[in-house]
Amino acid sequence: MAKKSKIVGKIKIIHDRDGCIGCGACAVLCEKYWRMADDGKADLIGGKKAGKHYERIVEKMECNQEAADGCPVAVIHIKKA
Numbered sequence: 001m002a003k004k005s006k007i008v009g010k011i012k013i014i015h016d017r018d019g020c021i022g023c024g025a026c027a028v029l030c031e032k033y034w035r036m037a038d039d040g041k042a043d044l045i046g047g048k049k050a051g052k053h054y055e056r057i058v059e060k061m062e063c064n065q066e067a068a069d070g071c072p073v074a075v076i077h078i079k080k081a
């Protein structure tokens, strides 16, 4: 069972896209926020480029914790916004 986030308030989802190996778990576990791109890596839907990462601020965690937990190379990070 996925652990519940203790973050209160807005949440920043961060994707270290360079490190993504295209496993696809995020897109299966959380299709509202993650989809596979033509280059074989995942895209954080609605994410904006911020330096080397993509990030998006959301009001609710929804399935993003499952996506982060399911990523085998841990390139999805969740922080307080």
Ligand code: F3S
Pocket (backbone or CB within 6 Å): 019, 020, 021, 022, 023, 024, 025, 026, 027, 041, 042, 067, 070, 071, 072, 073, 074, 075, 076
């Ligand atoms: Fe990439 Fe991890 Fe998703 S490797 S495709 S971000 S599960």
